[in-house]
Amino acid sequence: MNGKRRGFHPIYLLLVLPFVALLWVPIYNRVEPALFGIPFFYWYQTVWTFLGTACTIPVYLYEEKKRK
């Protein structure tokens, strides 16, 4: 089980991004800017369901390319 460090590439930092964006609650615990009347707190988190995916796809593509 050695050599796990060998596979590290900065692109994996993308997977850390959602943790920062969602666990640092003060950045989104606010009403403004509202979107279609939905307070920021609610739509920010909802939009992150897509941004989370957007962070994972590049990492997946990188791993696929490396495998070939």
Added chain:
Amino acid sequence: MTANPVALTVFLVLFFATAGLGFYATKMRSVNLNDLGQWGLGGRSFGTLIAWFLLGGDIYTAYTFVAVPALVAGAGAVGFFAVPFTILMYPVLFVVMPRLWSVAHKRGYVTAADFVRGRFGSRGLALAVAATGIIATIPYIALQLMGMQIVFAGIGLNFTLNLPVIGAFHDLPLLVAFLVLAIYTYHSGLHGTAMISVVKGILVYVAVLAAVIVIPIELGGYGKIFAAANPATLLLGHGTANNLGPQFSFASLSLGSALALWLYPHSITGVFSSSSRAVLKRNAFLLPSFTFALALIALLGVMAVAVGVKGMPEYAEGYRIFGNNFAIPALFLHSFSPWFAGLAFAAIGVGALVPAAIMSISCGNLFTRNIYKEFIAPDCAPATESKVAKIMSLATKLAALVFVVALQSSYAINLQLLGGIWICQTLPSVMLALYTPRRLNATGLLSGWLIGMAAGTWMAFALQFKGAVYSLDLFGFTIPCYAAIIALLLNIVIAYAVSFIVRAMTNVTVKDETLAEDYV
């Protein structure tokens, strides 16, 4: 709760036709259900699309459809923690679970405890992991039974039986829910469940998308909906100079739940039933589409408040029995035409049936592999193995039934948070064991597990099983934190410390049957 004949008919036809499809699917494939690998793991055969439906159907449960919107309706912003939770669990799926899948595939492991047994050569540690899995899943199954009970009652199947000796019996919807689940799981196994999870996915999307379009139109837009929300709970409260406050507990609930999720036996069963690592990696960015649906469902909790279903006389009885857990059923009955309400109720009903089936299947797997075969009958035949798993899956459902009756929780979500505290204590043995080569051993992990379980249960007890956020007081500074995280930190520190001491004092090597190349 009087029955509307149209809604009731649509519901019954959809719900029972879907359950029937599960039986049929199993028959059609002429699968040998007397083989545990087939009944309990679907033959490790599911590709990207079926795994998407199966994992989606497995992970998004009555928790999503009933408990989360109930918490949002009753307590406001804090209920939204389920959204970060179900986003953050996907980086974990992407990075960690393929390693576990690989080693399980190479070595033929069916459960997480199988892996722990092989990795550390310890029957005791494997038993601890298996028992924790079963105990943590029971409240989660209880939550599903409660979800089905609410649906049956809400649609009008809430008649009371007058039994001799016992007297009036009110829990008939719960009993029906239990019987459907029990009969279904026994005969169908994971193949049939994969089939009906496709139907579940479709029903859920149709119902949710209709709800988030139709209801705001009726109410005059999202601006009006949020204007009706309680301003005190629209956002999370801020901390003070000596208290980190609700923002911190929100983050801790999200993180703790995200870490706990993949440790649950039903998640691991879903993961192991996938046909390759790539299936899991792809699903780490395909499954968040269900999280989007979850976020919309959470918003329905705000809409239930704006519509004011709680104050309407026709739903008073539902609210009296189920509290805020009745918010979404009441909202559907109020806002949809009867036939569509029937469809939406079927979505919730099947939505609870699928995960409950997988949960009890995986508990059956755990008991059979790691308790029965390990300690009771090592040489049992495959057919006996499968039989024992089926009987045990029934036993866990019975335990869940007792749990529902004994612990009627005003917020069903507490049932899930309680299970989360326990299952988190297997993280070092299952997840950290995938990475740290020789730093952990069975004695250290067992010590950490024991302290983590004791501390977690004690905190839950101190909160009277009514909540999961424990206020930790450190030198006059208060940290309100999900008890699972506090217990897990203690667990990890002790696991590494005791492992270190054991390694320093003895020269017993860990009997690790796995090899580095098994993990990639």
